[in-house]
Amino acid sequence: MSPSKRLDRCDGALLAAFAIVAALGTWNGCLLVNDGAVLLSAGWLGNAWNLYLDQIASRAVSTLVAFGPAWLARRAFDLAPASYVTVAHALYFAVPLLLWAAMRTVEPQRLFSRLYLAMTLVLVYFPTELIVGTGLWMIWAAVAADPTRSTRQVVATTLGLGLAMALTHPSLAAMSLLYAVTGGALLAFGRPFPGRTVMAAAAMAALLVVAYAATSSLMPPANPTIARALAANRYDHVDPWWMLATLAMFPMLAALWLLLLAPGAEVARLRWRLPPWAMTAVAVLGLWFALNGASMLTWIYARHTGTYVLVLALALALAAPAGDWLARARRPLMLFAAIMAAGAISYGVDLVLFGRFLEQRGGSGVVDVDASPAPSWPPRREATFGPRIYFKWAAGGDYVRDVVVPDYDWYRVTLAFHSFFASDGRTVLFHRLTADGWIPFACAPIGRALDGAQGESRRMFLRFLGENYCVR
Secondary structure (H helix, E strand, C coil): CCCCCCCCHHHHHHHHHHHHHHHHHHHHCHHHHCCHHHHHHHHHHCCHHHHCHHHHHHHHHHHHHHHHHHHHHHHHHCCCHHHHHHHHHHHHHHHHHHHHHHHHHHCCCCHHHHHHHHHHHHHCCCCCCHHHHHHHHHHHHHHHHCCCCCHHHHHHHHHHHHHHHCCCCCHHHHHHHHHHHHHHHHHHCCCCCCCHHHHHHHHHHHHHHHHHHHHHHHCCCCCHHHHHHHHHCCCCCCCHHHHHHHHHHCHHHHHHHHHHHHHHHHHCCCCCCCCHHHHHHHHHHHHHHHHHCCCCHHHHHHHHHHHHHHHHHHHHHHCCCCCHHHHHHHHHHHHHHHHHHHHHHHHHHHHHHHHHHHHHHCCCEEEECCCCCCCCCCCCCCCCCCHHHHCHHHCCCCHHHHHHHHHHHCCCCCHHHHHHHHCCCCEEEECCCCCCCCCCEEHHHHHHHHHCCCCHHHHHHHHHHHHHCEEC
16 A cells, blocks of 8 residues: 555544544434434335435435435344444444545545545534535545546546435535636636546536536426425525534534644645644634534534535645645644543533433323323524533533433424334334425335335334325
């Protein structure tokens, strides 16, 4: 193995942090508290494509790559609910590692795989389509930036991966455009940015815009509640005020992004440098907010700014002599890995406490928690400012009620899925849904799945979905 491809302690730190993130996420079933609960459950209940994935067909590459292996495993081994969730999480976390390994085989420098692995640490607890999408994008960028690749190879890679990326997430078009603009600006100021990639990125942006327009028109969601949800959030990835607001709400992200951008800004000679003492201060603040900031929303809102930070960090790294960025980025990336490991541990505590909170409601069968005679469910809280950002352990009289549960209750839909799989198919705790909210399934596929379902737990959950969580 050449020295340029060999793993060193920076890679080791990022991989160790990923191992902590993946192990804790699998142990706690981290995907069951967000949209991943619906994506995972579709594979266990029956034909995942007909039950749910065809409703978001325009993102089929991302969903099938991330959740298709779990669906196949369930069909092959007929796993029980709890066993299926463990296997599904392990397979889900394996996907970015495989993309990272593929990146290492094609990248001219280690910077592509390191930046991707670092960004994956921030995104992976929420099953955003960008995990697969940015992996494909970074593989493309690595090929385009390699001076040993022919123009024909770059064109073929742009077309091939571009078509795959068209079925991931629209943000990749904006990433490509930002990469072209940033690269062009660096060239204009005399930086040694690989010029061929500017044209390749512009072509990729154009291809993706056309492809996304086509898929949006030809593959609209059949479920009107999904269409409403996508429409309501469609500008979050391009609204600068919203993106700044996410950094104010979740300061850990601001610290992480500074650590990613600082090495490139220095080696690209932008007249901006983060001194060692300032870098240490940023890392300390990042660790504080990682350990003390409550909210699963940190992991969700990272995607609105993370993709652009990834592009800028990559462009700046390429605008410097080969090897300079690798040397300068070693310490910031190791600090980055430490922050993410701390954040995963803190979030893992939240998930454990939430699991215990659900166990206390125990029992079996289907339970409407808002109508249950048990102690009332904690009220829904949208605000994430104040003590819950700066010191969550003292945010309220009851840490679980006042801090953890309200954030999870923001995802009112997924409580049913979390409780069902966490109890190995014995219990469904749920909130009733309103017609103007997200209702994940269509009733017809649920009915067809119920007709052929085997096992009482599967039939119980399908009956519950057909009566409460489907659109007719």
